[in-house]
Amino acid sequence: MLHNILNSLDKSLNFETASAHCDVPCGIYDPSAAQVAALTIIRIVDLIEELAAKDSLTMADQIRVARLANQKEEHAGRVKDEVNIIWGDFLKAPQFENWANCHDLVHRIMMQGSKCRQGVSRDEAMTLLNLVNEFAEGFWAAKGVATFTATCPYAPAENVVYPKLD
Amino acid sequence: MLGIIRVTGDSMVPVLRDGDFVLIRPVFRGPKVGSLVVVNHPGYGVVVKRVLSLRTGPRGETLLSLVGENNAGVSTQEMGEVPASLVRGVVWWKVRRHR
Numbered sequence: 001m002l003h004n005i006l007n008s009l010d011k012s013l014n015f016e017t018a019s020a021h022c023d024v025p026c027g028i029y030d031p032s033a034a035q036v037a038a039l040t041i042i043r044i045v046d047l048i049e050e051l052a053a054k055d056s057l058t059m060a061d062q063i064r065v066a067r068l069a070n071q072k073e074e075h076a077g078r079v080k081d082e083v084n085i086i087w088g089d090f091l092k093a094p095q096f097e098n099w100a101n102c103h104d105l106v107h108r109i110m111m112q113g114s115k116c117r118q119g120v121s122r123d124e125a126m127t128l129l130n131l132v133n134e135f136a137e138g139f140w141a142a143k144g145v146a147t148f149t150a151t152c153p154y155a156p157a158e159n160v161v162y163p164k165l166d
Numbered sequence: 167m168l169g170i171i172r173v174t175g176d177s178m179v180p181v182l183r184d185g186d187f188v189l190i191r192p193v194f195r196g197p198k199v200g201s202l203v204v205v206n207h208p209g210y211g212v213v214v215k216r217v218l219s220l221r222t223g224p225r226g227e228t229l230l231s232l233v234g235e236n237n238a239g240v241s242t243q244e245m246g247e248v249p250a251s252l253v254r255g256v257v258w259w260k261v262r263r264h265r
Contacts, residue, residue: 003186003187003261003262003263006261007187010172010187015170015171015172015187016169016172016212017172017173017174018172018173018174018204018212018214019174019175019210019211019212019213019214020173020175020176020177020182020184020213020215020234
């Protein structure tokens with residue numbers, strides 16, 4: 001009952017929150033989220049370039065460009081976050097021993113993610129996807145799962161490293 | 167000063183759960199080991215954690231090490247030591263969400 005009262009008050013008074021960080025070791029790690037985000041960046045760059053090819057932009061086009069740019073930056077941040085979580089939380093010394101260039105690869109993904117945030121370049125976005133695919137390959141190898149490369153069945157139809165689970 | 171704070175996240179389960187409220191009171195004679203405290207953490211914002219240990223810093227200030235109720239994720243080492251001056255208050259009363 002007291003909680004209900006406080007909950008009602010919270011809706012109007014908006015009490016301050018204190019974070020009890022999610023420390024639950026859920027054990028769910030998968031680079032696919034980073035790969036999908038990297039693909040999204042490529043797709044967004046393609047859509048922006050389609051608009052850029054127009055002679056003039058309507059107000060609706062301009063709003064669309066703004067939304068696309070916003071999403072591109074968000075997804076570049078997502079790539080970095082997802083890779084960071086796997087690198088920081090999942091990977092430990094035994095995996096690093098068998099994955100010589102892991103730290104360098106992660107660092108390059110961080111740098112490339114920033115480049116994709118800042119610019120509108122398909123080449124840069126492709127480089128990011130390739131780096132993330134390399135990371136996915138290393139991640140699955142660390143888990144003893146074989147991988148294969150296939151073209152994703154949706155635009156931008158680029159190559160993605162998938163785990164071979166059968 | 168008293169304050170009501172809403173808890174978000176699960177690191178303090180089972181002591182505090184996401185959506186619980188806590189009433190905090192000022193720290194009168196310094197936080198004690200084992201106390202639940204609300205802290206203005208310089209890196210993580212306002213957090214609720216348990217005091218793991220206390221020590222006196224080089225300038226005579228009290229430094230707290232904090233810990234969650236779960237053992238993974240943001241560790242005591244990652245949070246680092248926090249000066250007692252950043253403690254907003256001690257959890258005085260817990261109001262649990264119905265489950």
